[in-house]
Amino acid sequence: MSLENVQSVSSESMSNVKDGFIDFVAGSLGGVALVYVGQPLDTVKVKMQTFPTMYNGMVDCFMKTLRTDGFVRGLYAGTMPSVVANVAENSILFAAYGGCQKVVANIMGVPKVEELSSIGNAWAGFFAAFFSSLTLCPTELIKCRLQAMREVQSYEKAPGTNVKFIGPWSLTKQILKENGISGMYRGLTSTIAREMPGYFFFFGAYELTRELLAKPGQTRDDIGWQKTMVAGAVGGSVLWLVIFPADVVKSRIQVQNLKTPALVIMKDIVRAEGFSALYNGLKPTLIRTVPATATLFVTYEYVKKLMHRVMD
Numbered sequence: 001m002s003l004e005n006v007q008s009v010s011s012e013s014m015s016n017v018k019d020g021f022i023d024f025v026a027g028s029l030g031g032v033a034l035v036y037v038g039q040p041l042d043t044v045k046v047k048m049q050t051f052p053t054m055y056n057g058m059v060d061c062f063m064k065t066l067r068t069d070g071f072v073r074g075l076y077a078g079t080m081p082s083v084v085a086n087v088a089e090n091s092i093l094f095a096a097y098g099g100c101q102k103v104v105a106n107i108m109g110v111p112k113v114e115e116l117s118s119i120g121n122a123w124a125g126f127f128a129a130f131f132s133s134l135t136l137c138p139t140e141l142i143k144c145r146l147q148a149m150r151e152v153q154s155y156e157k158a159p160g161t162n163v164k165f166i167g168p169w170s171l172t173k174q175i176l177k178e179n180g181i182s183g184m185y186r187g188l189t190s191t192i193a194r195e196m197p198g199y200f201f202f203f204g205a206y207e208l209t210r211e212l213l214a215k216p217g218q219t220r221d222d223i224g225w226q227k228t229m230v231a232g233a234v235g236g237s238v239l240w241l242v243i244f245p246a247d248v249v250k251s252r253i254q255v256q257n258l259k260t261p262a263l264v265i266m267k268d269i270v271r272a273e274g275f276s277a278l279y280n281g282l283k284p285t286l287i288r289t290v291p292a293t294a295t296l297f298v299t300y301e302y303v304k305k306l307m308h309r310v311m312d
Contacts, residue, residue: 016099016102018311019098020095020098020099021095022304022307022308022311023094023095023097023098023304024091024092024094024095025091025303025307026094026299026300026301026303026304026307027090027091027092027093027094027095027300028087028090028091029299029300029303030090030094030295030296030297030299030300030303031083031086031087031088031089031090031091031296032083032086032087033295033296033299034086034090034292034293034295034296035079035082035083035086036079036083037288037291037292037295038288038289038291038292039075039076039078039079039082040062040075040076040288041062041284041285041287041288042082042147042284042285042288043065043074043075043076043077043078043147044058044061044062044065044075044281044284045281045284045285045288046143046144046147046148046251046255046281047061047065047147047148047151047281048061048280048281048284049247049248049251049252049280049281050144050148050151050251050252050255050256051148051151052273052277052280054151057283058281058283058284058287061284062075062284077146077147077149078142078143078144078145078146078147078168080168081139081142081143081146081168082139082143084139085136085139085140085142085143088132088135088136088139089132089135089136089139090132090296090300092131092132092134092135093128093129093131093132093199094128094300096127096128096131096132097124097125097128097203098113099128100123100124100125100127100128101113101116101120101121101124103124103127104116104120104121104123104124104127105120108120114219114220114221116207118204118207118208118211119204121203121204121206121207122200122201122203122204122207123200124203125199125200125202125203125204126196126197126199126200127196128199129192129195129196129198129199129200130192130195130196132195132199133188133191133192133195133196134188136191136195137184137185137187137188137191138184138185140187140191140250140254141175141184141185141186141187141254142168142171142172142175144251144254144255145171145254145255146168146171148255149166172184179257186253186254186257186258186259187250187253187254187262189261189262190246190249190250190253190262191250193246193262194243194246194247194250195243197242197243198239198240198242198243198246199239201235201238201239201242202235202236202238202239203235204238205234205235205237205238205239206231206232206234206235206297207220207231209230209231209234209235210223210227210228210231213227213230213231221301221305225298225302228294228297228298228301229294229295229297229298230294231297232293232294232295232296232297232298233289233290233291233293233294235293235297236289236290236292236293236294236296237286237289237290237293239289239293240282240285240286240289241282241286244278244279244282244285245266245278245279246262248269248277248278248279248280248281249262249265249266249269249278250262252265252269253265266278
């Protein structure tokens with residue numbers, strides 16, 4: 001191999017490392033922004049999914065949680081593990097997404113990632129979600145259990161017993177002591193079943209919306225922050241509409257520490273509670289998703305642009 005070829009390969013490798021680092025950082029900051037915007041309604045969603053008979057809808061769940069446990073301990077329960085979960089998920093997700101875009105572009109014979117079609121980006125999101133699922137599952141488990149702690153203890157103990165709140169680290173130690181490492185991955189199958197098809201539609205819908213919102217002669221990257229927010233909101237809404245039944249099953253497995261296979265649990269829910277039970281908590285999820293994923297993508301895209309400007 002000539003010196004020119006060696007230098008070309010080395011330059012390309014450095015460029016890939018730099019792009020991966022930028023995607024990692026931008027995805028991390030996007031994940032933090034998403035949590036703080038959407039956490040209260042995420043808490044409502046988890047409670048409605050796992051204990052559907054305790055509340056008469058979203059507003060009732062929101063107000064009871066606020067009244068009994070307050071703003072921080074109630075609606076923002078599980079915020080730290082949620083931040084960790086979203087930073088872990090989105091940093092890995094967006095770094096893997098950038099890498100998978102390059103692989104998909106290579107397979108499809110597309111010279112540049114920027115020229116990938118929406119369906120190509122959708123497949124990149126599909127494969128990237130496998131890697132993020134492995135980091136998401138343990139942190140999501142802790143988050144869901146903290147969010148539904150009052151309901152779990154009310155269900156298991158005598159009425160009137162005081163709820164004993166514990167923090168994320170104490171809960172993690174308790175799970176590891178009782179179930180070992182495998183206990184932290186309870187619900188992994190349903191997480192992967194939720195994430196991979198979900199992110200196919202998430203990134204596909206996001207990129208397609210950016211394409212549709214671009215003016216003639218304008219690229220997707222130049223549509224401005226308002227249209228980027230619209231595209232992010234569309235991508236997030238499509239994601240949850242597609243994956244919600246799998247998310248309900250995952251939440252029940254993790255919160256109630258179930259060991260039954262996910263498909264069996266889904267069948268049991270439909271048989272005992274009806275098909276609509278698979279969509280318990282959808283309303284607060286969609287209301288939360290619009291500002292949360294809009295914020296996620298605006299943060300991701302603009303941090304990415306800024307870092308490229310600084311590092312190029």
